[in-house]
Amino acid sequence: MTSTIKADLILVHAPAIYDFRNRDDFVLGWYSSQESSNVTPIFEMHPLGFLSIKSFLAERGLDVKIVNVASLMLKHPTLDVEKLFAHLDAPIFGIDLHWLPHCQGSIEVAGVLKKVHPDSFVTFGGIISTYYAREMMQYPQIDGVIRGYDTLEPLADLVGQVKRGVRGRFNVENLVYKDKGEVIDNGHSYTPEVLNDVAIDWSKMFPKTSSLLNMPNLMVLPNTGCQQSCGWCSGSRWAYQRMMNVDKKTVFHRRSEQLAREITTFPKTESPLSVYTLQAYSESAPRILDYLKAVQDSGVVKSVSFEQFRLTKPSVLEKMREVAPDLDIFINLSPQSHDVEISRLSGRGTYTNEEMESWMADAMDIGIKGVYLWYTIGMQKQTYKSVMDTVDYTARLMEKFPDDKIVPTIFGMVPFLDPGCQWFEESDQHGYTVFHRDLETHRKALTSPRWRDAMNYETNWMKRDEFLPATYDAMQAMANHKADFGRITPRSIKIVNQRIDHLRYLTSEVDRAYDTIGHLPDSLRREIGRHNDEILSYAADVALVKKPLSGRWYDDHTVPADIIAACSRESQAA
Numbered sequence: 001m002t003s004t005i006k007a008d009l010i011l012v013h014a015p016a017i018y019d020f021r022n023r024d025d026f027v028l029g030w031y032s033s034q035e036s037s038n039v040t041p042i043f044e045m046h047p048l049g050f051l052s053i054k055s056f057l058a059e060r061g062l063d064v065k066i067v068n069v070a071s072l073m074l075k076h077p078t079l080d081v082e083k084l085f086a087h088l089d090a091p092i093f094g095i096d097l098h099w100l101p102h103c104q105g106s107i108e109v110a111g112v113l114k115k116v117h118p119d120s121f122v123t124f125g126g127i128i129s130t131y132y133a134r135e136m137m138q139y140p141q142i143d144g145v146i147r148g149y150d151t152l153e154p155l156a157d158l159v160g161q162v163k164r165g166v167r168g169r170f171n172v173e174n175l176v177y178k179d180k181g182e183v184i185d186n187g188h189s190y191t192p193e194v195l196n197d198v199a200i201d202w203s204k205m206f207p208k209t210s211s212l213l214n215m216p217n218l219m220v221l222p223n224t225g226c227q228q229s230c231g232w233c234s235g236s237r238w239a240y241q242r243m244m245n246v247d248k249k250t251v252f253h254r255r256s257e258q259l260a261r262e263i264t265t266f267p268k269t270e271s272p273l274s275v276y277t278l279q280a281y282s283e284s285a286p287r288i289l290d291y292l293k294a295v296q297d298s299g300v301v302k303s304v305s306f307e308q309f310r311l312t313k314p315s316v317l318e319k320m321r322e323v324a325p326d327l328d329i330f331i332n333l334s335p336q337s338h339d340v341e342i343s344r345l346s347g348r349g350t351y352t353n354e355e356m357e358s359w360m361a362d363a364m365d366i367g368i369k370g371v372y373l374w375y376t377i378g379m380q381k382q383t384y385k386s387v388m389d390t391v392d393y394t395a396r397l398m399e400k401f402p403d404d405k406i407v408p409t410i411f412g413m414v415p416f417l418d419p420g421c422q423w424f425e426e427s428d429q430h431g432y433t434v435f436h437r438d439l440e441t442h443r444k445a446l447t448s449p450r451w452r453d454a455m456n457y458e459t460n461w462m463k464r465d466e467f468l469p470a471t472y473d474a475m476q477a478m479a480n481h482k483a484d485f486g487r488i489t490p491r492s493i494k495i496v497n498q499r500i501d502h503l504r505y506l507t508s509e510v511d512r513a514y515d516t517i518g519h520l521p522d523s524l525r526r527e528i529g530r531h532n533d534e535i536l537s538y539a540a541d542v543a544l545v546k547k548p549l550s551g552r553w554y555d556d557h558t559v560p561a562d563i564i565a566a567c568s569r570e571s572q573a574a
């Protein structure tokens with residue numbers, strides 16, 4: 001008999017688009033924000049919060065399992081998701097809708113879950129769920145939403161009550177839910193001072209790795225919220241004050257003891273670990289140094305990356321090297337544009353290019369291993385020309401820093417400007433036009449055959465029709481500069497050029513088909529299908545390396561092989 005996955009709560013991560021397999025009516029490569037045109041990370045990576053929930057509820061005696069449906073669908077292309085759900089057994093299921101590009105997939109997957117488990121409670125959480133909490137009650141497959149930047153206590157309460165058989169009138173803070181068809185809003189009163197007061201247990205998260213291509217990456221989130229108010233960010237101070245029921249305090253840190261505890265659970269793997277430290281710009285220097293020392297002392301990590309808002313003082317960089325002499329330290333900066341006025345309008349612009357270049361030279365001398373620079377298309381006052389000027393600037397930068405320690409990347413803010421951010425909420429005042437406002441419109445937009453219809457915004461400086469050409473031109477030109485300066489291999493740049501050229505061609509063919517005959521001809525559908533298969537076969541992150549579609553930490557190891565076999569066509573045929 002096939003086994004069953006039983007738990008008090010099963011967390012399900014849906015792909016961005018369900019069912020993305022065998023779709024030939026829209027082009028998946030449009031949704032990539034990388035020059036590789038790769039999209040798999042937006043499908044398979046679930047929020048870190050899943051892992052915090054698992055650890056926190058375990059401390060309350062509640063058993064939580066994670067089923068990463070997106071990852072399983074990639075690894076097992078014939079997996080029948082409905083059959084898979086029949087092997088799950090829980091009184092309550094939790095689905096993440098944290099990032100808007102997941103709205104189509106998460107709502108559809110909730111529908112499949114509800115069909116298979118009509119008596120189980122289906123609840124949602126995440127930033128976008130918080131923003132659309134009441135609107136989400138319109139979907140029959142969604143029973144509840146827990147609002148907030150930290151839902152650990154309310155979720156533990158909800159799971160405990162459901163486990164005891166409660167099915168209505170829940171005593172759970174931040175919960176919006178339906179009780180016999182009536183929408184009940186418990187408000188948004190749970191706003192803890194300390195974020196996620198638990199340590200993730202990483203010790204069982206990794207498979208044994210055998211290849212450097214499979215080098216595991218893990219992430220640490222030391223805080224949430226932000227002191228800054230970048231107008232395009234729904235995690236900003238401005239957005240938190242309107243969405244998260246908070247006032248002056250808009251950054252919520254985890255306790256240092258929990259971070260230290262978490263680091264002690266990093267496992268020893270065959271390949272060295274790489275740690276990405278999210279939101280490090282909201283950390284004080286002493287906390288960063290304590291954290292780095294703990295990572296160094298773990299003895300299992302090779303490299304650590306930090307996001308920084310300002311240019312970190314050289315004296316702090318020196319101390320970072322001192323406390324972590326064995327670690328490769330990488331810094332991520334996001335100036336957004338080479339044009340300081342555009343950079344400033346985007347919420348950045350705290351340094352000039354000259355200051356940044358001088359700082360990078362100092363950082364290299366101190367022993368910082370590398371600096372990643374991130375530029376974004378979709379900012380205020382940014383035109384096509386300005387975007388291409390940014391690309392030219394980065395070419396000069398790579399020439400000036402000839403080793404491969406300075407790596408620029410540019411991507412388009414597509415397809416969505418996040419609801420909740422200032423430019424979305426006050427679009428007219430900031431030069432933005434917003435086309436989709438509610439959740440249902442966004443859900444439908446994600447599978448639009450024409451990419452311009454998927455986009456929810458344009459700016460006074462760039463219309464919807466200009467975004468994709470600008471993104472392709474900028475990503476391709478920058479990738480070729482990277483190849484010229486040795487940041488990309490000749491083989492990779494060949495693939496990048498082929499893919500972007502092909503995407504341009506597909507985009508114009510789709511537009512032409514709709515303009516002339518009003519639908520996609522079969523021959524074009526076949527071509528789109530082949531393109532989508534190719535895109536999905538790459539599990540690269542930013543670098544274009546073909547990795548096996550398995551064996552990474554966000555793959556799920558809780559689903560036994562016999563269940564996969566029972567739900568996959570190829571095994572049944574064998």
Ligand code: SF4
Pocket residue numbers: 225226227228229230233234235236237281309347
């Ligand atoms: S984009 Fe700006 S506002 Fe948003 S988290 Fe980063 S620094 Fe803060």
